Amino acid sequence: MADRLSVFKTYKLYVGGKFPRSESGRVYEVTDSEGNWLAHAPLASRKDARDAVVAARKAFGGWSGATAYNRGQILYRVAEMLQGRRAQFTAEVAAAEGLPEAEAAAQVDAAVDRWVWYAGWSDKVAQIAGSANPVAGPYFNLSSPEPTGVVAVLAPQESSLLGLVSVIAPAIVTGNTVVAVASERAPLPALSLAEALATSDLPDGVVNLLSGRTAELGAPLAAHQDVNALDLAGADAESAAELEAAAADNLKRVRRPAPVDWSADPGTGRLLSFLETKTVWHPMGV
Amino acid sequence: MRYGIGRADRRGRADGARARGPYARGARHAPTRPTFPRGMTGCYARRYAPLVTMPTTVPAYGKEAAGRLASMADVTADDGALRRFLHGLPGVDKVGLEARAAALGTRSVKTTAKAYAIDLAVSMIDLTTLEGADTPGKVRALCAKGINPDPTDRTVPKVAAICVYPDMVATAKEALAGSGIHVASVATAFPAGRAALPVKLADVRDAVAAGADEIDMVIDRGAFLAGRYRSVFEEIKAVKEACARPAGGAAHLKVIFETGELQTYDNVRRVSWLAMLAGADFIKTSTGKVSVNATPPVTLLMLEAVRDFHEATGVQVGVKPAGGIRTTKDAMKYLVMVNETLGGRWLTPDWFRFGASSLLNDLLMQRQKLSTGRYSGPDYVTVD
Numbered sequence: 243m244a245d246r247l248s249v250f251k252t253y254k255l256y257v258g259g260k261f262p263r264s265e266s267g268r269v270y271e272v273t274d275s276e277g278n279w280l281a282h283a284p285l286a287s288r289k290d291a292r293d294a295v296v297a298a299r300k301a302f303g304g305w306s307g308a309t310a311y312n313r314g315q316i317l318y319r320v321a322e323m324l325q326g327r328r329a330q331f332t333a334e335v336a337a338a339e340g341l342p343e344a345e346a347a348a349q350v351d352a353a354v355d356r357w358v359w360y361a362g363w364s365d366k367v368a369q370i371a372g373s374a375n376p377v378a379g380p381y382f383n384l385s386s387p388e389p390t391g392v393v394a395v396l397a398p399q400e401s402s403l404l405g406l407v408s409v410i411a412p413a414i415v416t417g418n419t420v421v422a423v424a425s426e427r428a429p430l431p432a433l434s435l436a437e438a439l440a441t442s443d444l445p446d447g448v449v450n451l452l453s454g455r456t457a458e459l460g461a462p463l464a465a466h467q468d469v470n471a472l473d474l475a476g477a478d479a480e481s482a483a484e485l486e487a488a489a490a491d492n493l494k495r496v497r498r499p500a501p502v503d504w505s506a507d508p509g510t511g512r513l514l515s516f517l518e519t520k521t522v523w524h525p526m527g528v
Numbered sequence: 529m530r531y532g533i534g535r536a537d538r539r540g541r542a543d544g545a546r547a548r549g550p551y552a553r554g555a556r557h558a559p560t561r562p563t564f565p566r567g568m569t570g571c572y573a574r575r576y577a578p579l580v581t582m583p584t585t586v587p588a589y590g591k592e593a594a595g596r597l598a599s600m601a602d603v604t605a606d607d608g609a610l611r612r613f614l615h616g617l618p619g620v621d622k623v624g625l626e627a628r629a630a631a632l633g634t635r636s637v638k639t640t641a642k643a644y645a646i647d648l649a650v651s652m653i654d655l656t657t658l659e660g661a662d663t664p665g666k667v668r669a670l671c672a673k674g675i676n677p678d679p680t681d682r683t684v685p686k687v688a689a690i691c692v693y694p695d696m697v698a699t700a701k702e703a704l705a706g707s708g709i710h711v712a713s714v715a716t717a718f719p720a721g722r723a724a725l726p727v728k729l730a731d732v733r734d735a736v737a738a739g740a741d742e743i744d745m746v747i748d749r750g751a752f753l754a755g756r757y758r759s760v761f762e763e764i765k766a767v768k769e770a771c772a773r774p775a776g777g778a779a780h781l782k783v784i785f786e787t788g789e790l791q792t793y794d795n796v797r798r799v800s801w802l803a804m805l806a807g808a809d810f811i812k813t814s815t816g817k818v819s820v821n822a823t824p825p826v827t828l829l830m831l832e833a834v835r836d837f838h839e840a841t842g843v844q845v846g847v848k849p850a851g852g853i854r855t856t857k858d859a860m861k862y863l864v865m866v867n868e869t870l871g872g873r874w875l876t877p878d879w880f881r882f883g884a885s886s887l888l889n890d891l892l893m894q895r896q897k898l899s900t901g902r903y904s905g906p907d908y909v910t911v912d
Contacts, residue, residue, distance in 0.1 A: 299906070469905075
């Protein structure tokens, strides 16, 4: 058999269910942990961020209105898609993070499990975040959790796949839509994750993935008036303070960066960060 | 480089509109042409005399326009002459037209130019609500928005007009009193135009009596496509007469072609000339009620027709693309086309309008971005 030329993959953004290049036409070089070239990733601009927010806002009505059962099914399907491409993700994570293959495979398995874990929360979060409040009268008074809206996420820098999944899944399972900025140094697993998301019945625009300079994309997202919450998992300490100040303008919910062991049990902290509480009085016996 | 009407086109038109243009050797200009002394000055003066005596531009709604149109009376005298004239117009170069429209859509308009263009576009909007579900309350709310598009920023200009159905004209007129914003009313059995002429004219008179400043009529597409040009022509003339107010003056007439139903670019060029010859003050692409609305190539073609008509008669006619223009970026493309085709004289609300409802919100969001540096969202503009 004759030698054939290998086909290089063009990594692209994931915005509104499509895979566009950056509107700026820019790319940047992505290397493995030893500095060897892996691929060129799109270097997204603030206009890509703007387009992603528009796509996320457009998707919000349908996604937040979907039944919890339906959202859980779709998240579970993401896990299935990821499982089916385990070998590819293992190789990408190993290259991106400089891990031995066994450890990279463990990361991918943990990411699959994380999708399954959060998928299960879809119809249970109301039980722990909502309540039937006792009132002094013949009424019901019910508090129920509602999604906050469009959540801008700066994904963790060090954990390219597991870290990303651990910040996206808790936001979307409750009905939020997400604009995520992938790890700046290791964006390739994130951009490949978009392919799994696109084939999981996840409605277009629920998750939008950008690659590029976290500092360049963080600022317009933090200041954007149509973003409702900000997860600063991947921001460094000094820029986090600035972004938090910019986010205060329209009272975004902000989750500050903190050291996290992504392979540990995630708990419900992140899940409950991007919820609003709606309380209704319900007259009884009318 | 101008597409659409190229050199070949001009040759083909030699016996048509061109010959009756301002440069025609008609008796019209001869008596007024001044005489010049001999010598160099005289030589130049003679050379430029036609330019000096060239008819000045008159607005389509003015008194002089009728006289200019009368000079074209021979082509509209009967059905045969009108057909010969319209079919004698040069064919449209489809590829060239679409390439030209696409090329004009690639201009980058930034910073101060963008701020100027956004305000210009806002001031050119015919803010429209044409729903069966329109209530007086909704029309009043729309009028309030037209007067003050962004309640948080009083520097935003007001829109050009509010466009409603005839029965809502009185409500809109009252809500807009003293604001300087016009009330435009669709009429003539909008949007299909399928009614008898007396019904259409009654529709128009009602709207004018209720105080409409502008009438948006639809042409009879069935008659046009069947080739009964003369009947379309007569109908537009009749509607124009019905636009006159008893107290003097008249409502301005916009003629809607519904270009999405006209099948070919040639038809769009023909109907543009037909309407302008019949006395349209504005020509408008669409009703917004069919699947294909204003597109850049169709609008460019109509702009070129307006340019050529102005060249031939000196009558200035306005253009209004309507339907499907939703974003600031789209609006900018149209403004670029107007400037490149007709020049700055048309870049005012008097001669160019956008028929739109959701465009205004996008313009306001872009305006907020320019003034604050932060991207805005739909939460910061009104819903309707």
